[in-house]
Amino acid sequence: GAVVSQHPSRVICKSGTSVKIECRSLDFQATTMFWYRQFPKQSLMLMATSNEGSKATYEQGVEKDKFLINHASLTLSTLTVTSAHPEDSSFYICSASQGARAQPQHFGDGTRLSIL
Amino acid sequence: DAKTTQPNSMESNEEEPVHLPCNHSTISGTDYIHWYRQLPSQGPEYVIHGLTSNVNNRMASLAIAEDRKSSTLILHRATLRDAAVYYCILSGGTSYGKLTFGQGTILTVHP
Numbered sequence: 001g002a003v004v005s006q007h008p009s010r011v012i013c014k015s016g017t018s019v020k021i022e023c024r025s026l027d028f029q030a031t032t033m034f035w036y037r038q039f040p041k042q043s044l045m046l047m048a049t050s051n052e053g054s055k056a057t058y059e060q061g062v063e064k065d066k067f068l069i070n071h072a073s074l075t076l077s078t079l080t081v082t083s084a085h086p087e088d089s090s091f092y093i094c095s096a097s098q099g100a101r102a103q104p105q106h107f108g109d110g111t112r113l114s115i116l
Numbered sequence: 117d118a119k120t121t122q123p124n125s126m127e128s129n130e131e132e133p134v135h136l137p138c139n140h141s142t143i144s145g146t147d148y149i150h151w152y153r154q155l156p157s158q159g160p161e162y163v164i165h166g167l168t169s170n171v172n173n174r175m176a177s178l179a180i181a182e183d184r185k186s187s188t189l190i191l192h193r194a195t196l197r198d199a200a201v202y203y204c205i206l207s208g209g210t211s212y213g214k215l216t217f218g219q220g221t222i223l224t225v226h227p
Contacts, residue, residue, distance in 0.1 A: 107162075
């Protein structure tokens with residue numbers, strides 16, 4: 001159980017393009033979803049926390065107008081990287097939680113974004 | 117957030133037990149101890165978590181020191197598929213569900 005599906009797994013696109021990444025919890029309702037970014041040979045860095053039906057909370061230094069997060073239902077959250085540039089190239093990973101305190105997070109397989 | 121300290125890397129032989137240590141001397145009374153692991157080019161995978169008592173599941177065991185300032189993840193019989201980066205993370209206190217990933221321990225398993 002507790003499967004999180006992330007799509008697409010890989011994106012290659014030109015600079016200036018906007019890219020949307022979907023994160024779905026397949027067999028449970030995710031009241032909270034998290035978005036992370038991971039650069040090569042580094043650890044995961046939390047970008048934002050989103051709760052269903054409310055605005056996302058962004059970590060310090062993450063531009064909310066650059067990384068648009070929507071969590072419209074209990075099973076779907078999307079991250080849109082607007083006007084992507086080469087420095088946005090990274091491994092983006094989502095996770096979902098049932099929201100109760102100390103509940104484990106279940107992660108997607110990540111999206112490798114390459115901006116040319 | 118309370119921080120954790122883990123060795124950068126560890127090595128093991130296949131089918132032998134592995135004990136991965138984690139120090140968290142500033143842990144608060146409401147912090148849970150979580151372990152996740154990440155294989156190359158994949159998202160992290162939940163392994164186990166606990167608060168005060170030792171915990172067992174199908175993947176691993178978690179031994180928590182009596183003063184809660186350290187813990188050990190135990191893989192009873194390492195396999196090649198257990199080679200990964202293992203992260204020890206405190207969560208559930210003031211962070212309420214947020215996970216702050218450190219550098220973790222790179223576990224190498226030799227055949």
